[in-house]
Amino acid sequence: MKTAFELHNVTKNYGNKTVLHGVNLKVSQGEILALLGPNGSGKSTILKIMAFLEGITSGEVYFENEGVSEKNSEVFRSQCTLVFQKTTLFDTSVYDNVAYGLKVRKVPKNQQEQAVKEALKIVKLEGFEKRPAKKLSGGEQQRVAIARALVLKTKLLLLDEPTANLDPKNAAILEEVIAKVNRENKTTIVMATHNMFQAETLPHRIALIDEGKITEIGTPVEVFGKLSKNLARFAAVDNTFSGTAQLTAEGTTLVDLGGGVRVEVTAQLQGEASIFVNPQDIILSKEAIHSSARNTFKGKITEITDFDSLVKLKVDVGKPFLIQITKRSFNEMALNLGSDVYITFKASSVQVF
Amino acid sequence: MTGILDGIIEALELIITGDPVLYGAVFNSLFFSGVAVILAALWGLPIAMLLALKNFRGKTVIQTFFNSLIGVPTVALGLFLFLIFSREGLFGFLGLIYTPAVVIIGQAVLITPIIISIATTALEAVDPEIINLARTLGASESQASIAVMKEATNGLLLSGVASFNRAIAELGVVLIVGGNIVGLTDVLTTAIAQHTAIGNLGLAIALGIILMVIVFSINAFIVLARKIKTLFYGLNIPIFNLEGKNHENSL
Incomplete structure (x- = not known):
């Protein structure tokens, strides 16, 4: 496969701080590559360099095997586009937002209209042209941002945590869109994520990034298949913990995560283990519930983040767990910061690696 | 009291x-201040861009x-400009003192x-990511x-309107460098001062009424512009929303 993009021994400093240490990365044409790593690991910086929005301190950058320097970067910039993590929209209509890149490329008006219509259809926002973009819901705004990038049909599409702040419905729409443009237009896609689930299903390859270095790169099966110390180090990847596993008399396994938290899992193993619990698989309650689920912990709510139709909560039970519930449940349960709650999940919903 | 009443009646008549003297001053005021705002924006906006976006x-x-x-x-500024533009001043050779040009320059410097x-x-206040987005x-x-x-349109419009209001209400600078020459450099404020001083109350009141009408019309225009924008979007968006930031639903 042809190389779409290459970073060769790239280092990036901001002032005295080095955020990328000699990064080597080859992206093949037509692939989806996920950059997986905790916040602050350097994912966004790599994407900004690939979008030619940031220069590098040392190293080399190649776009389709052509060397890129600061002087010629503007030529290459128009061949790729980046969708930011924080949805950024122009304070104008949806149409003007999506058409912006076409206008600066001087695309004829009738073609603009057609292209905008198609892009909005892909992200399921047909007929939204005249709406003021900033008045849409968070999920719809992010879909406008994606449509605005898609409409340009660039060779390289860069996505920084495209679904991080979205509810499951909007996230699913976007994941579908990403897979579709890659499949149908052969667009090369590089996306940053710290959503393990997304990294497992969507990309062809995954690059693990930690403290400005690429620690591992491979297919999802390769990266998730083996017990990866690099992966386990991502304490900042939500609901990923590492600990010591011990078999029980009942044939299940208890993983001691420290902080008094021992999680029961169905996989049978001994010794070092890392686990991941999907935030959607955790039940939140104000009283302890008796159920078949093997894991129940008591804790306090330490963080509340509100999205369109759902609320993400951090509950400290000795280890911080991220829990996702609908806004309706959140309101009905009258939860606050510091509220005592119980979290419950099945042993079988714990992924062990 | 009858003097004032007579003045008002005369003002309305004028x-x-x-009246050519009255409308001469009105025209000068609008023209000088309008050009001054354009000039000040020409050199002021690039400086503002630099200050806002670069470190x-x-x-x-x-x-x-x-x-x-x-x-x-403003009297101090007027004196300073007078010294520069007077015959012996640094720019005296331009011969601009007591001309409309120097009145416009004076107002532009002021605003x-x-x-x-x-x-x-x-x-x-514009989202710093907008420049990278573009x-x-x-x-x-x-x-x-x-x-x-474009993202800052509302604030930039406000800066223009506020400057225009300031320029058209200016007296000190205009009087000193313009000399209040009737039909040439007289504006609403200088004419009001002069005609009040010489007891020509009717003309002074007429000039005052028009000055107030202009200032109020500009403010009415802003309100109207907000209404139009509201209609355009079909939603209530404050025109002077200087926040300009993304609305985030964080608790």
Whole structure:
């Protein structure tokens, strides 16, 4: 496969701080590559360099095997586009937002209209042209941002945590869109994520990034298949913990995560283990519930983040767990910061690696 | 009291009959202040862009300098400009003293710090990612700068309107460098001062009424513009929303 993009021994400093240490990365044409790593690991910086929005301190950058320097970067910039993590929209209509890149490329008006219509259809926002973009819901705004990038049909599409702040419905729409443009237009896609689930299903390859270095790169099966110390180090990847596993008399396994938290899992193993619990698989309650689920912990709510139709909560039970519930449940349960709650999940919903 | 009443009646007559001295001053006021705003914007907006979007040494010093200029007594500024533009002054050779050109320059200098200060605030309030957004969508550096200015339209409009109001209400600078020559450099404020002083109350009141009408019309225009924008979007968006930031639903 042809190389779409290459970073060769790239280092990036901001002032005295080095955020990328000699990064080597080859992206093949037509692939989806996920950059997986905790916040602050350097994912966004790599994407900004690939979008030619940031220069590098040392190293080399190649776009389709052509060397890129600061002087010629503007030529290459128009061949790729980046969708930011924080949805950024122009304070104008949806149409003007999506058409912006076409206008600066001087695309004829009738073609603009057609292209905008198609892009909005892909992200399921047909007929939204005249709406003021900033008045849409968070999920719809992010879909406008994606449509605005898609409409340009660039060779390289860069996505920084495209679904991080979205509810499951909007996230699913976007994941579908990403897979579709890659499949149908052969667009090369590089996306940053710290959503393990997304990294497992969507990309062809995954690059693990930690403290400005690429620690591992491979297919999802390769990266998730083996017990990866690099992966386990991502304490900042939500609901990923590492600990010591011990078999029980009942044939299940208890993983001691420290902080008094021992999680029961169905996989049978001994010794070092890392686990991941999907935030959607955790039940939140104000009283302890008796159920078949093997894991129940008591804790306090330490963080509340509100999205369109759902609320993400951090509950400290000795280890911080991220829990996702609908806004309706959140309101009905009258939860606050510091509220005592119980979290419950099945042993079988714990992924062990 | 009858003097004042007579003055008001005479004023209305002058306004209705289209008195040439009265409307000469009105025209001068609108023309001088309008051109002054355009001039001040031409050099003020690039400075505001620089202050809002770039980081460099001495930035705070420059910002403080322009902010303090807003407070400079206009008579002092008038004297300073007079000294520069008078026959023996640095720019005396241009022969601009007591001409409309120097009145416009004087007003432009006066309102430059106002434009810079309000425009900088408005531009700083624009989401800092807008410039990168425009660039990643294919905009050149200058197109990206225009994108930032568009986001700050409301604030920039405010800086223009506030400056115009300030310029048209100015007396000290205009009187000193313009000399209040009837039909040439007289404006509403200087004419009011002169005609009040010589007891020509009717004309003074007429000039005063028109000055107030202009200032109120500008404010009415802003309200109207907000209404139009509201209609356009079909939603209530405050025109002077200097926040300009993304609405985030964080608890």
